[in-house]
Amino acid sequence: MQKAGPSRATTAMRASSGGVAEDGASAEKPAAGRRRAGAVSDLGPLDGHLGYFIRRLQIWVFQDFIRTLSPLEISPAQFSVLSVINANEGLSQAELGNTLAIERARLVRLLNRLQKRRLIERLPSSADGRRHALRLTPTGQTTLKQAMALADTHEAGLRAKLGDAPYRALMEALRKL
Amino acid sequence: MQKAGPSRATTAMRASSGGVAEDGASAEKPAAGRRRAGAVSDLGPLDGHLGYFIRRLQIWVFQDFIRTLSPLEISPAQFSVLSVINANEGLSQAELGNTLAIERARLVRLLNRLQKRRLIERLPSSADGRRHALRLTPTGQTTLKQAMALADTHEAGLRAKLGDAPYRALMEALRKL
DNA sequence: TATTGTTATACTCTATAACTATA
DNA sequence: TATAGTTATAGAGTATAACAATA
Numbered sequence: 001m002q003k004a005g006p007s008r009a010t011t012a013m014r015a016s017s018g019g020v021a022e023d024g025a026s027a028e029k030p031a032a033g034r035r036r037a038g039a040v041s042d043l044g045p046l047d048g049h050l051g052y053f054i055r056r057l058q059i060w061v062f063q064d065f066i067r068t069l070s071p072l073e074i075s076p077a078q079f080s081v082l083s084v085i086n087a088n089e090g091l092s093q094a095e096l097g098n099t100l101a102i103e104r105a106r107l108v109r110l111l112n113r114l115q116k117r118r119l120i121e122r123l124p125s126s127a128d129g130r131r132h133a134l135r136l137t138p139t140g141q142t143t144l145k146q147a148m149a150l151a152d153t154h155e156a157g158l159r160a161k162l163g164d165a166p167y168r169a170l171m172e173a174l175r176k177l
Numbered sequence: 178m179q180k181a182g183p184s185r186a187t188t189a190m191r192a193s194s195g196g197v198a199e200d201g202a203s204a205e206k207p208a209a210g211r212r213r214a215g216a217v218s219d220l221g222p223l224d225g226h227l228g229y230f231i232r233r234l235q236i237w238v239f240q241d242f243i244r245t246l247s248p249l250e251i252s253p254a255q256f257s258v259l260s261v262i263n264a265n266e267g268l269s270q271a272e273l274g275n276t277l278a279i280e281r282a283r284l285v286r287l288l289n290r291l292q293k294r295r296l297i298e299r300l301p302s303s304a305d306g307r308r309h310a311l312r313l314t315p316t317g318q319t320t321l322k323q324a325m326a327l328a329d330t331h332e333a334g335l336r337a338k339l340g341d342a343p344y345r346a347l348m349e350a351l352r353k354l
Numbered sequence: 355t356a357t358t359g360t361t362a363t364a365c366t367c368t369a370t371a372a373c374t375a376t377a
Numbered sequence: 378t379a380t381a382g383t384t385a386t387a388g389a390g391t392a393t394a395a396c397a398a399t400a
Contacts, residue, residue: 041261041264041265041268041272041273041276042261042264042265043260043261043264043276044260044261044263044264044265045260045264045325045328046256046257046260046261048332049328049332050238050332050335050336050344050347050348050351051235051238051239051242051253051331051332051335052257053348053351053352053354054231054234054235054238054347054351055235055238055239055253056351056354057231057351057354058228058231058232058235059278060354061227061228061231061232062228062232065228075389076228076232077389077390079223080223080229083220083221083222083223084218084219084220084221084223086221087218087219087220087221087222088218088219088221091218092358092359093358093359094357094358094359095218096218099218099220101236103390103391103392103393104358104359104360105359105360105361105362105391105392105393106389106390106391106392107359108359108360108361109389128357128358128399128400129358129398129399129400130357130358130359130398130399130400131357131358131359131399132358132359148222151222151226154228155225155226155227155228158227158228159227161354162350162354166350166353167227169346169350170227170231170347170350171227171230173339173343173346173347174227174230174231174233174234175230176343177230177233177234177237177338177339252366254367269381269382270381270382271380271381271382280367280368280369280370281381281382281383282368282369282370282382282383282384282385283366283367283368283369284382285382285383285384286366302381305376305377305380305381306375306376306377306381307375307376307377307380307381307382308376308380308381308382309381309382
């Protein structure tokens with residue numbers, strides 16, 4: 001096990017960015033023989049695939065979220081866990097995992113870290129000896145409130161980036177799924 | 178090094194699904210004291226964050242893409258690499274990496290695998306001794322064509338899932354970024 | 355038997371650093 | 378010195394299997 005404390009989470013919060021361009025600018029395209037290293041090439045059939053653009057936006061959003069919440073060292077996954085525990089005090093790990101589609105095994109390690117930081121507690125469940133009843137500590141509640149404020153800042157930036165109407169359209173469309 | 182061959186790529190194509198619910202159905206919510214394990218809990222502040230829904234959609238899209246292209250064992254990242262190489266024959270690894278925002282180091286391993294499968298070639302660059310000129314092999318071209326056909330099937334399914342109008346709206350909004 | 359939480363293993367992906375060979 | 382490609386390492390995330398305790 002490694003030491004706890006705010007200084008050890010440097011690599012704990014990276015946005016996954018596998019395989020999709022971050023920079024979408026329409027770049028200069030020199031003749032095929034000689035391209036500059038920074039030049040963006042033709043996307044080919046990728047250009048017709050929604051998944052490619054969704055992935056790009058998702059990466060941007062996560063990176064911005066991580067950047068915005070970096071003073072608190074709260075990753076998107078950690079924020080989602082704290083949010084759901086706060087909204088459903090006493091729920092079990094299985095329920096939390098089902099809600100957020102996090103594997104049991106991964107959730108254990110995720111919660112271990114949050115527990116080490118004294119943000120959450122695992123209480124014995126009164127009804128079922130196998131379960132833990134999860135809840136935020138007072139510190140966890142304070143941290144979540146601060147995180148929510150920063151997350152709102154992030155959200156405002158996202159809305160500004162997309163434009164107000166597209167933002168609302170996107171939110172409405174995605175919520176239906 | 179591990180053995181090559183089509184039978185070893187079983188774990189090579191997983192959609193990242195870190196921290197966001199796959200199942201978005203509006204589930205029954207029993208009284209707080211006793212929840213069923215499968216029940217979906219209240220999302221809390223997560224419900225107001227576009228990033229959460231984008232992440233959910235992105236995971237769904239990747240999983241569907243992987244499922245659809247599983248006969249060819251082509252992951253989303255591999256598809257994007259093959260597409261860009263095909264559309265920009267002779268480009269260097271640096272250019273490819275810049276276009277798709279893939280780290281140099283990761284790209285090396287990605288290309289190694291594709292080269293082992295005889296889908297791509299690394300030719301010496303005529304102009305610059307440090308660079309490789311990338312291109313698809315005939316096998317690679319054939320595979321990409323098949324992959325594009327399957328990817329179109331995937332895309333049609335995605336359009337059907339979202340609805341035609343939201344699909345077009347989404348595509349238009351995301352392309353602007 | 356099934357479920358909950360846990361540990362362990364293997365692989366992918368991300369982020370760095372360092373190395374080589376070329377420029 | 379800078380860049381292109383490579384290798385290596387460490388951490389996060391994913392998928393699986395196995396296990397103990399409890400139901």
